Amino acid sequence: MIKSWMVIGAVTFVVALGSFFITPRDVKWFAQLSRPRWLVFEPLIPLIWTVIFICGAASANIVWQKNPGSIITWLLMGLYLLLEIITIAYIPLMLRFRSLKTGEIIGLVGLILGIVLAISVLPISPLATGLLIPYLVWSPIGTYTTDELKDLNPQDA
Template identity: 80%
Template structure:
């Protein structure tokens, strides 16, 4: 039998590959946007998201280990998957539609679904809830940054 952490890690990895739906033309649009002066951490964003995805997968594995195969566990795995899909969709959707508003909406959807996930997971495992904290801290920062980009680049809102 394949260990759950391998399956959860593989699903996380393959869903994250969805970010490769970005075309060079889309990236050029985003690269030309004006940025707030305080946005000095932009080069660290890929590392930050890698850590967040690893923590999310670890959280899912902790929840799975508490009650493997239970109906509530499967529903939570679906919620973990939904949160990751919303998160991964943020960049490709925003770039494809060249709409910062679309990115902001997905950021808010990710935050809300992440909070719901955290509330559902916390009674099952404090560790699983703690592992969701990076997502719950970073998502509002990313959403706020997108909102600031909208303010600075109203023509691309």
């Protein structure tokens, strides 16, 4: 029998593959942007997001285990999926449109959706909500960083 954590993990992994819709031309544009001096943790960002996605998948699995198959649980799974899609879309869309403003908007939408999800999950499982905290902490950092990039690169805002 297929376990729920396997399905949730597979869906998380497949959606994360969406980040491969980045072309070398797009990456070149982003690499040439001026960065704030304090952005010393940039090489760690892929690892940070990997941990955040694992925590999100674990959170979703806990919620599923509490009441598998109910309409509320399915709606929450839809919110988890939407949050991951929005999060994954941040870089490809920002790079494709060469617009830091696009990235900032996507980041803010993700943060708002993350807060809604965390509040919705709290009555079901405080642990599942706790596993969303890395997203809720890191998402504003990413959005703030994008805002700083806009200030340093007004031609690419």
